[in-house]
Amino acid sequence: MIEFHNVHKTYRVAGKEIPALHPTSLRVENGQVFGLIGHSGAGKSTLLRLINRLEQPSGGQITVDGEEVTALDANGLRRFRQQVGMIFQHFNLLASKTVADNVALPLTLAGELSRKQIDLRVAELLARVGLSDHAKKYPAQLSGGQKQRVGIARALATKPKILLCDEATSALDPQTTASVLQLLAEINRELKLTIVLITHEMDVIRRVCDQVAVMDAGVIVEQGSVADVFLHPKHPTTKRFVQESEQVDENEQRDDFAHVPGRIVRLTFQGDATYAPLLGTVARETGVDYSILAGRIDRIKDIPYGQLTLAVTGGDMDAAFARFTAADVHMEVLR
Incomplete structure (x- = not known):
């Protein structure tokens, strides 16, 4: 040590x-x-x-x-x-x-x-x-x-x-x-x-x-x-x-998303959750609609991870966001 x-x-x-x-x-x-x-x-x-x-x-x-x-x-x-x-x-x-x-x-x-x-x-x-x-x-x-x-x-x-x-x-x-x-x-x-x-x-x-x-x-x-x-x-x-490393300019991205309706969130998945059909399940359960604005799947050493930026509209958004959190998905509200 x-x-x-x-x-x-x-x-x-x-x-x-x-x-x-x-x-x-x-x-x-x-x-x-x-x-x-x-x-x-x-x-x-x-x-x-x-x-x-x-x-x-x-x-x-x-x-x-x-x-x-x-x-x-x-x-x-x-x-x-x-x-x-x-x-x-x-x-x-x-x-x-x-x-x-x-x-x-x-x-x-x-x-x-x-x-x-x-x-x-x-x-x-x-x-x-x-x-x-x-x-x-x-x-x-x-x-x-x-x-x-x-x-x-x-x-x-x-x-x-x-x-x-x-x-x-x-x-x-x-x-x-x-x-x-x-x-x-x-x-x-x-x-x-x-x-x-x-x-x-x-x-x-x-x-x-x-x-x-x-x-x-x-x-x-x-x-x-x-x-x-x-x-x-x-x-x-x-x-x-x-x-x-991700070649992302957050200011440019913010400008690109300015006209997009709804709440904009970034979800981060790790391990097995990276490949789970969570988005479809949450949409059916809570009635929300979502558009994928940006995303990537990669690995950190031997651990798979994924990040998705979504525009979420309609349905019960609070329930949807709570469902993401309960599934050990890190969620960041961007707008």
Whole structure:
């Protein structure tokens, strides 16, 4: 378990104190995929790099599985970092080394395994990331997605308990991003690794994370399960991320619906309720009519969800709305 207790980070620039992370407390449970989302300058990279003390905190306490990371000496920190793998946005591969040598580098530096043991471990890792046939190639011969897979294999070399992902997919095209996220999900599931990733894309959070913290100006402004935060955003920053991911402009939508008669509501379904014939049932029971103005069905990690914006007219609207609520459907009255 990763825990932050009132952790903060300040940089001194030109004689001035610049806060990068305001006092922050959070908890990441073992085995979770935890996402940090924010725009540039939000403080998410600082927070991530504090976990393995690539950044030194200005105050507060960081513990991992009960061990106070902020109190470790040089030897303790070296030992601790062997339990933490890191994946970088721009891959950080050594151009003069083969794929196999890049993956082997952490093991070679650790000096604890024989050459034969290292070769076996490297072969195992390249098979896991689907690059067994690329062991003797050099980074310049690889695509962006393949380079990132090498980076993932290298991060796993020392059998870490924690994997830190610093914008691991932001340099990749959508199809490659999807395949890398699928690989990370498999690693999390099969190796029981705790993964902490940072991104500026809500779609990345939606695909792979269990929990999310939304950051703005060095502060966590909203935090919770991805389903709760994604489907019921509260803070303006979170709402902007959701709107960007859904490519929805609420002001334009409001103008489009201005001429539509009746009450306008947004319904959000999760799990089995996503596919239930609820609208037809409620219409028959309460006599309301409805028009579907907008809608989508998608998934948050493994959970299906649906959102519908309806114009409701006639019948017993109060009874209809109560029926939606009783069916565990979240309803928001837009007008």
